[in-house]
Amino acid sequence: MSELVTPAQTVGPYLSIGLSWDEGPLVVADGAPGAVWLRGEVRDGGGDVVPDALVETWQAGPDGEFHAAGFRGFGRCPTDDDGRYAIRTLKPGAVGGRAPHIDVTVFARGLLHRLVTRVYFADEPAANEADPVLAAVPAGRRATLLAERSGDGYRFDITLQGPDETVFFAA
Template sequence: MEPTPSQTIGPFLHIGLPWPDGAHVVAGDTPDAIWIRGAVYDGAGELVPDALVETWQADPDGTFDHPDSPGRCEFRGFGRCPTDDNGEYEIRTLLPGAVDGQAPHIDVSVFARGLLNRVITRIYFPHLLDDGDPLLDTVPEDRQHTLIAQRTDDGYRFDIHLQGPNETVFFDL
């Protein structure tokens, strides 16, 4: 007997999982709203036009809309955006606040063809890292830049590289 050929999942995640408010964590007229924009690249450096990017974050005061959050708020904090034909995604949100001694960050999950499980990373903001971050401090210094967004005119850019020489740091949760 010969082994059954392996198969990858998708490309259906970007079709089946989006939801109406997906890319809009906050409404367009929300004061201080920013855009997080970027692209998803595969191991060959090619854009991934059928990935799905999810974000989860605290509000600007560092609280979550979750029963276990001590300062529970009304901020949804969740975004979901499929990549477009050019591999690009965008999320409209607010800058997060610090949580439990961690620098302000946004948690990111990426679902894509060829991945049997999501990959998880974080977005940090260069001007909000003054006091460091216990998780970021565990990442080798020469790889930390893969977790730090770059400022743009209306927010930040955060590209995600699934593999290769520019691979984004992913966390095993």
């Protein structure tokens, strides 16, 4: 007799129900000194955009502290129909001997668990070189963790699978 097996439940595509809110992408107020946008796209292994992902960020403030007036340190943004997300925040400071970085979680359809990664900043080469977490990533893969300066902030694209897959860490 064969057994009937129920497939595992994924984390999407219903992320917009109860998980998004209007202020989610706004870690700091409009006009906050030093405010920058962290923007990017989420793509699947075939290179197609993921229009129903959710990107969450956690970070320290520019002083390396996690609690500051007017700075929540947490952002959440669903991707749009073109797979884009945008979070207005402040560039973080160094924390505990690590380079400035933002912790990122990605939720998307087809995933059984959230994916966890980090955003480092390409314009912080000395700090990045000394960062123990970034140093543990194979040199040829580190570029997938670097946000590049662009216009009014930084660009950080996330690729879920394939040859250009973003480095993800155990949660």
